[in-house]
Amino acid sequence: MGITPTALEKTDKHTLVNLQEEFNKTKIQEVLDDLNQELIGLKPVKNRIREIAALLLVDRLRQKVGLSSSNPGLHMSFTGPPGTGKTTVATKMADILYKLNYIKKGHLVTVTRDDLVGQYIGHTAPKTKEVLKKAMGGVLFIDEAYYLYKPDNERDYGSEAIEILLQVMENQREDLVIIFAGYKEKMDKFYASNPGLASRVANHVDFPEYRPEELLKIAEMMLQEQQYQLTKEAELVFLDYIKKRMLQPHFANARSVRNAIDRARMRHANRIFNLSSKIVTKSNLTTIQAEDILKSRLFNT
Numbered sequence: 052m053g054i055t056p057t058a059l060e061k062t063d064k065h066t067l068v069n070l071q072e073e074f075n076k077t078k079i080q081e082v083l084d085d086l087n088q089e090l091i092g093l094k095p096v097k098n099r100i101r102e103i104a105a106l107l108l109v110d111r112l113r114q115k116v117g118l119s120s121s122n123p124g125l126h127m128s129f130t131g132p133p134g135t136g137k138t139t140v141a142t143k144m145a146d147i148l149y150k151l152n153y154i155k156k157g158h159l160v161t162v163t164r165d166d167l168v169g170q171y172i173g174h175t176a177p178k179t180k181e182v183l184k185k186a187m188g189g190v191l192f193i194d195e196a197y198y199l200y201k202p203d204n205e206r207d208y209g210s211e212a213i214e215i216l217l218q219v220m221e222n223q224r225e226d227l228v229i230i231f232a233g234y235k236e237k238m239d240k241f242y243a244s245n246p247g248l249a250s251r252v253a254n255h256v257d258f259p260e261y262r263p264e265e266l267l268k269i270a271e272m273m274l275q276e277q278q279y280q281l282t283k284e285a286e287l288v289f290l291d292y293i294k295k296r297m298l299q300p301h302f303a304n305a306r307s308v309r310n311a312i313d314r315a316r317m318r319h320a321n322r323i324f325n326l327s328s329k330i331v332t333k334s335n336l337t338t339i340q341a342e343d344i345l346k347s348r349l350f351n352t
C-alpha cells in the first residue's frame with residue numbers, strides 16, 4: 052500500500068528501539084518496582100497500574116512519531132474499602148504521570164468534601180478553587196468523593212463544587228489529574244447520578260479487601276521497617292486479632308493493622324520497662340510477644 056516492505060520494516064524497527072529507549076528514559080520501571088516491593092498482595096491493582104502506564108507511554112510515543120493520539124483520559128477512579136492502599140498507589144500514579152510528562156509537578160493533594168464545600172452561600176467556589184490551585188500540576192485525590200453529591204438536598208453546595216471540578220477536568224486536562232476514591236458501591240451510585248463526571252473518568256481501578264493472612268504479612272512488613280519482629284506465637288495471636296478486628300466497626304484494613312501495631316509497641320515498651328532486670332538485650336527491644344497483643348481489649352470481650 053505505497054510502503055515497500057523494506058520501508059515498513061525500517062519504520063517498525065525504528066519505533067521498537069524508541070519504545071525501549073523511551074521506557075528506560077522515563078524510569079517508570081523504578082516506580083512499578085517500588086509499588087511491587089512496598090505493597091503486599093494487590094496483584095490486580097499492580098497489573099492495572101502497569102496497563103495504564105503502558106497505555107500512557109505508548110500514546111506519548113505515538114504522538115512523537117506523528118501517529119494519531121487517542122488523547123487518553125487521565126482522570127481515574129480508585130474504588131475499595133478504607134486502608135486498602137488507594138492513597139499509596141495514587142502517589143505512585145502521580146509519579147508515573149509526572150515521569151511521562153503528563154503533569155508538570157507530580158505531587159498529590161488529598162482532600163475530602165469538607166476541603167471543597169463551604170457551609171454558607173458563596174463559600175464553596177473559593178474553597179474549591181483554592182484546592183484546585185494547590186493541586187495544579189499534580190494529582191487531586193478526592194477521598195469518599197460521593198459525599199460531594201447529596202441527592203436528598205437540592206440546595207446542597209456539593210453540586211457547585213462538582214460543577215467547578217467538571218470544568219477543570221474538561222478544560223485543564225494538561226495541568227491536573229483527578230482521582231475519585233471511595234467504596235465501590237457508593238462510587239457507582241455517584242457516577243450514575245453524575246453522568247457528565249463519569250464520562251470524564253477513563254481509568255477504573257478496584258482495590259480488593261485484604262485476606263487476614265495478607266494483613267499479617269503487611270503487619271510483619273511494617274514491623275520490620277521499624278526494626279521489630281513477632282515471635283511465632285505472637286504471629287498466631289496477631290492473626291487471631293486481625294480476624295476479630297475485621298468484624299468490629301470502623302475496620303480499615305492496613306490502616307487498622309498499623310494502629311494495632313502502634314498499640315502493641317506501646318504495650319511491649321511497658322512490659323520491657325516493668326521487667327525486674329533493668330538490663331535489656333537487643334532482642335528484648337525488638338521482639339513483640341504474644342502477651343503484647345493479647346492485652347488488647349479485643350481479647351477481653
Ligand SMILES: Nc1ncnc2c1ncn2[C@@H]1O[C@H](COP(=O)(O)OP(=O)(O)OP(=O)(O)O)[C@@H](O)[C@H]1O
Binds near residue numbers: 090091092134139
Ligand atoms: N498492600 C499493602 N502493603 C503494605 N502496606 C500497605 C498496603 N496497603 C496499605 N498499606 C499501608 O496502610 C496504610 C493505609 O493505606 P492507604 O492510606 O494507602 O489506604 P487508602 O485505601 O487510601 O485508605 P483511605 O481511603 O481510608 O484513606 C498506609 O500506611 C499504607 O502504607
